[in-house]
Amino acid sequence: MSSAEVNLLTASVKQYHYKLKAYTGLVNRLIIAQMLALVFSYVGATGMMSSGNDELTVTVSTYSASMVIVFSIFWIITIAITLTTKQYKKIELPLVGTRISGNLSDVGFLLTASVYAGMTSSLFGVLLRIIMYFTSDSSKIVFDEFSLAFPDLLLGMVVAILYMALISAMAYCTGVLAQVNMAFVIIIPVLIFGSLKVYTNFMQSVFKFYVGETFLPLFALKILFTSLILFGISLLLSNRMEVNR
């Protein structure tokens, strides 16, 4: 008998590669979600402003890819949660590894998905502009933001990816909690949302902490730190869990 020596990192990387192949099909759902969001963004502009007097009415419809990003965030929430379900965890069983390597490979997959979803959803701003260019009279299109500045595009991608990472970490952690005990899914929202005052305060402080941050490096740091904590909690929680009962 030769005893195979494996370290945690190699096992995690192998599982990550396996999962990447196993779950790429989830991209189809992302594409559908993004396409639908595009239709909404185009048909019902995200914002509208009307002004006028008796003889004139001026309507300014505002467009952005925000809806696509929001839909992509919903997508990543659903996959982060499904990854924690027993049905999906069973896929790890024939593979060499532990709960930690399983979690690490999940995190790797979610980060990859975040990068992919963040990139594609931000690029939808470009697609939306091109569609507008060909379908609308140019004298109706406001040039200022139409001429999307490249640094802004990159900034949007980075921020979208960071948001996806944060939200996937939150969703994954919630999923793991639900696996540990279904009661958490009820208890935690009750604790947080139980009192409306606490809820508003909580949401406001969360909002201020992330959405209110206007300095990119600090924002990135906050997100990375929070995601790390959330993934860490998930890892510790699931490390003691039994599988495939």
Added chain:
Amino acid sequence: MGVIQCEDLTKFYGKIKAIDHLSFKIEENKITGLIGRNGSGKTTLLKMIAGYLKPTSGELNVFSGKPFNSLAVSANSIFIDDTMTFPDSLTLSDILTEVAPFYANWNSSLANGLFDYYSFNPQQPHSNLSKGTKSTFNSILGIASRCPLTILDEPTTGMDSAVRKDFYRALLKDYLEYPRTIIISSHLLSEIEELLEDILLINQGAKCLHLSVMELKELAVGIRGNAQVVLSFVEGKEILYQEDFTKGSLYVVIRRNLIEQQFELIKQSGLELFPVSTDDLCIYLTANTKGGIGDVFSRG
């Protein structure tokens, strides 16, 4: 060296006791059959050995370490059962190539050979397979992975008898070429007993027997004949099984070592001696009540 050492192992699911103070030791490179009735705790025990489940109390060591959530145990063992799931985006041939890198001793020519032999469709997803073909495919993984500890939980579920025979042959041939510790669980012993070296019989989570197949085969003997005469021989001895026939004829199963010296005498008294098949013996040993199903009907 014992690959698996188990001391006073107990496992509860909530308040239900699945494994009850179990102690045994499985030696390296032996094929052991884990036999027990449905619900006797076979799968629970195997999942604890594979590191999926955590023992409630007692000691369990696999490769001299605790198996639960252990990377070393995971790297050196494989657990095959019919609930194994694979993602639908991987075809059967994909699965063979994707699973291979996880196992250091993976023999891909063997895997592909078996895969072709059973004429699987390489483009099919795993979830589309019927119960029997799923078991067949999973058994390929179990054999080709050549894990130092190979755990096969009811590996032949749904297989037809031809495939079963092929599977046992393939397992044995590869075992001879590449010896390893194999545990096969089954509720049907007769089919695998030739393959096995040892048998671990459990009943309601507790150990019943752990001995070699050869010893098991000679463990008990059946005596049939006139009830009075039979009873005179087995008086005061533990009767494993007893069945009444018409006209005062009686069949009893008794431990062979209790009665070995009296064989000649028994034969001369006009009684018949029978070997007891291992399957029957296991049923007698794990029976909760003495007497068979016939008793239920004769009581009324």
Added chain:
Amino acid sequence: MILNTDSMKPIYVQIAEWLEGEILSENIKAEERIYSQYQLAEMFTINPATASKGLNILADQAIVYKKRGLGMFVSPNAKQFILSKRRGQILGQMIKELVMEANRLDVSESELNKMIENVRKENEEET
């Protein structure tokens, strides 16, 4: 000790008897190497431990002997030994049972002898 009340003999006994048959029919001659436990395991799809026990039966009776590092070899007088053993032990046991069964079925001695004679004649015609 072999429990011989039924044809359901343990596998290792059947292995030993099969090997004896091979030696009797001179498929394996004296001083030749006999099958290893692994070859036997593969041939009969049995656990090598079972096969090993079958070989050990022969070794215990000195029908085969062990050469260090080379395996098991057939003893020079193996065939003779098997023949005499089968005559004495096995045939004796079988005749004992035959007689018991004949008594139970009320078959007289002459009738039994005639039946044996018939079977022998049939076998001779076949060969």
Added chain:
Amino acid sequence: MRTSLVFSQLLLLIVLAIIFIFPKIRQKVSVYISWKGNFIVAGLYLGLLIILVPTLYMLPDKSFVKLMDDKDQAIVLSQDAISSMYQHLPLAVNLDTQQGIYRLSSQTFKVDTKQLSFNIDGAINSGNHQIFVERKDVDDGEIEVSTYEATQLVGGIDFTKLILPLTVSYQNGTLSFRSAGRQTFDFRQFNPDFTVNQFKGQTFWDLNRGSSIFSGQIIYLRVPKSLEIDQGKYNDYIRMLNGETP
């Protein structure tokens, strides 16, 4: 506007439902795509979107609407000019050269009677517009009518040049003004995604949302020296530049 919001929220819910139900549907429909196929789809999709970036920058330039700041010099000046027009007569500004004020139309009519009267369409009879009348030094028998518009903004969008001038016609001594009809302008503006907005601060928002400037058209008449002018009921809108009161 509200209905579209409700509509899109409803659709959002439907999509969420689809996303959640989809795996179950997929299991039933069971169209299996191998991972290679999925990889190709994912790669193509991303590749296509990336190719759009250079495409966007290579699109031929068109006459897009440019945003203006309401603190723009020309706009400030034109607004000053308009307010001064009401307070100080005669006019201190030259409409044709004043920055931020554009001429929409210019017409000349032959005088056919000695008296000039006005007829203003009901639709424009709401005090949006002002008519300024200047007497020329000579009796050349011609009435020159020009319409002007000061810069108008909605959310920084200058739509001044798109505004149709009032229709002016002259017959039997009556100058008629008719509205060009109700005008609607639709503009399409892009906002940065919320991900970008967060780091652009609030300034951008303020700039575009705050500025809305509407004003009516200015009609400038130059009439022959001796033409008699009957303001009729419109004397609120008509201002004589030579200091005369009708």
